[in-house]
Amino acid sequence: MEERMHINWYPGHMKKTKELLQTSLSLVDIVVEVVDSRIPLASKNPDIDKIAANKPRIIVLNKEDLANPSMTGKWIDYYQKKGFIAIAMNASSGNGLDRLITAIDRAYSAQKEKFLSKGMINRAPRIMIVGIPNSGKSSLINKLTGRKSAHTGDRPGVTKGKQWVRVKGNLEMLDTPGILWPKFEDDRVAMLLAFTGAIKDDVLNVEEIGFQLLHRIKNMDHTLIEKRYGIEVDPEQETIEIMNEIAYERKFILRGKEIDYHRTGQTILNEFRAGLIGKVTLETPPEHDNKSDVED
Known part of the structure; x- marks a missing residue:
C-alpha cells in the first residue's frame, strides 16, 4: 500500500x-x-x-x-x-x-x-x-x-x-464552523487529518488509512501495538503482516477465510482516536525552522 x-x-x-x-x-x-x-x-x-x-x-x-x-x-x-x-x-x-x-x-x-x-x-x-x-x-x-x-x-x-x-x-x-483549506498540497497532512477524523471516513479508503496509521505507530513504538492487540511485533516486520495478525486476533475474517481489511482498518482508526492504543503524537516540531507555517 x-x-x-x-x-x-x-x-x-x-x-x-x-x-x-x-x-x-x-x-x-x-x-x-x-x-x-x-x-x-x-x-x-x-x-x-x-x-x-x-x-x-x-x-x-x-x-x-x-x-x-x-x-x-x-x-x-x-x-x-x-x-x-x-x-x-x-x-x-x-x-x-x-x-x-x-x-x-x-x-x-x-x-x-x-x-x-x-x-x-x-x-x-x-x-x-x-x-x-x-x-x-x-x-x-x-x-x-x-x-x-x-x-x-x-x-x-x-x-x-x-x-x-x-x-x-x-x-x-x-x-465559527470548522474549516479546512481548499486543497491539500501535502499528502502527509491529508493523511494525518484522516487519522484523527478531521476528514470524514466516508470519503476515504478506510483500509488504506488504517494500514498507514498502523505503519506509523509501528515505526514510532511497536510495543503499543503489542500491548493493545496481544501480538508479538518485530520492528522489521512488514506492516501488512501485523495487520493480518490483528485481524486474526480479533476474528475479522470473511467467508473463504479472507481477511476483512475494512473492519480491521476501521478498528485501528477507532481505537487510536479513542486513545486505546496509547498516548500517541504523530508529529514532531520542525527543527531549526525559521520559515513561516504558511507557504506562499
Whole structure:
C-alpha cells in the first residue's frame, strides 16, 4: 500500500466560513485557534495565519489526554518561539481551562492598557474561536460557558453558522464552523487529518488509512501495538503482516477465510482516536525552522 491521497475537499459551507472569518475579524480582539495535540501542525489551518496575522493569537493544543505529554511540551515551546501564546488542555473534561483564561487575560493586557490610558471604560474582550473540523472547538465553548451553547458531535463539521457566546459574564466569544483549506498540497497532512477524523471516513479508503496509521505507530513504538492487540511485533516486520495478525486476533475474517481489511482498518482508526492504543503524537516540531507555517 502506498501513502498517497488525492483529496480536494472544500464544501460550500467552508468557503462561506472563510469569508465569514474575514468579515468578522474586525469585531474581535483575540483569535483562539484550537488544534489537535496529536498533529499540532497538520491540524493548524494556514488560512488562519493569513486572515488573523495582525491579531493576538492563542494556540490551544486540545485533546492533550490523547497525546504524548513530552511531545506536547515541545510543541508548546515551538509555538511560543513563533510568537503565539500556547497552552494544552482537554476541552471535553475542562482540564486546562484555567490556563486558557489566564492566556486570554495575558493576550488582552495591551488592549486593556490602551483603553485605560485613554480614560475609557474597560470593555469585555472579544474573542474568535477557530479550528478545523473535529478539533474540539465546540466542546471548548461548552466548557467556557458551562452549558451546551454549541452543537457537538463525533463527525466533522457539526457546528453550523455564527454564534456569539457570552463567557464568564463579561467575555464575548465568536464561534465559527470548522474549516479546512481548499486543497491539500501535502499528502502527509491529508493523511494525518484522516487519522484523527478531521476528514470524514466516508470519503476515504478506510483500509488504506488504517494500514498507514498502523505503519506509523509501528515505526514510532511497536510495543503499543503489542500491548493493545496481544501480538508479538518485530520492528522489521512488514506492516501488512501485523495487520493480518490483528485481524486474526480479533476474528475479522470473511467467508473463504479472507481477511476483512475494512473492519480491521476501521478498528485501528477507532481505537487510536479513542486513545486505546496509547498516548500517541504523530508529529514532531520542525527543527531549526525559521520559515513561516504558511507557504506562499
